Amino acid sequence: MSHLKRQGRQAGGSGLSVRACGPEDLATLVPIYAHYVTSSTATFEEEPPALSDWQGRLAEVRALGLPFLVAELDGGVVGYAYANRWKARSAYRYTVEDSVYVGPGVQGRGIGTALLRALLEGCATAGIREVIAVVGGDDPAASLALHRGCGFRPAGRLLRVGFKHGRWLDTRLLQCSLATPGQ
Numbered sequence: 246m247s248h249l250k251r252q253g254r255q256a257g258g259s260g261l262s263v264r265a266c267g268p269e270d271l272a273t274l275v276p277i278y279a280h281y282v283t284s285s286t287a288t289f290e291e292e293p294p295a296l297s298d299w300q301g302r303l304a305e306v307r308a309l310g311l312p313f314l315v316a317e318l319d320g321g322v323v324g325y326a327y328a329n330r331w332k333a334r335s336a337y338r339y340t341v342e343d344s345v346y347v348g349p350g351v352q353g354r355g356i357g358t359a360l361l362r363a364l365l366e367g368c369a370t371a372g373i374r375e376v377i378a379v380v381g382g383d384d385p386a387a388s389l390a391l392h393r394g395c396g397f398r399p400a401g402r403l404l405r406v407g408f409k410h411g412r413w414l415d416t417r418l419l420q421c422s423l424a425t426p427g428q
């Protein structure tokens with residue numbers, strides 16, 4: 246992570262870079278995530294978190310030594326990705342869950358891929374071995390393509406575990422192993 250903290254890294258096409266998220270970026274993340282909370286079933290949150298909630302999330306992720314990244318396109322923050330604990334119980338400490346969100350106007354330009362690749366690199370540097378993606382909702386094509394393209398493999402499907410916008414929703418689990426098999 247140190248190289249990401251020091252300087253943005255060019256990723257994908259010109260004008261796109263990925264760097265560590267700072268507190269000053271959070272106000273830009275609020276509306277990106279709120280869009281998906283209110284208009285989609287990609288997340289099972291139903292109330293958009295406030296800026297203060299985001300400040301807490303960033304502090305929690307940083308305290309765990311895990312990556313929290315933003316993507317900049319032509320100087321503006323257009324997406325983010327972070328890793329957080331998969332489960333709180335201590336034996337799960339080498340396993341995290343990823344979150345990747347890209348602004349609704351800039352999808353399909355490689356931003357999600359740049360974020361997720363950098364996130365996996367940051368997780369490996371932090372000593373994480375397994376990364377879980379929980380792909381929820383009834384329009385999972387982009388998230389499934391993103392994760393498969395970054396090396397995730399299907400790990401199961403939970404049926405009707407969410408209820409949002411008047412319907413029952415499944416989640417698909419995908420897993421990416423960062424550890425060398427046998428170690």
Ligand SMILES: CC(C)(COP(=O)(O)OP(=O)(O)OC[C@H]1O[C@@H](n2cnc3c(N)ncnc32)[C@H](O)[C@@H]1OP(=O)(O)O)[C@@H](O)C(=O)NCCC(=O)NCCS
Binds near residue numbers: 346348354379390
């Ligand atoms: C999922 C998401 C992060 C992908 O970001 P992105 O910048 O659009 O992704 P990329 O441009 O890097 O493309 C990644 C893959 O997704 C595919 N994709 C992108 N948008 C798509 C869409 N609307 N429908 C189907 N596939 C799509 C791309 O074709 C690409 O697949 P390929 O490598 O097989 O060609 C973005 O769509 C998003 O923020 N969605 C809402 C939130 C969400 O579902 N987040 C994941 C939960 S952790």
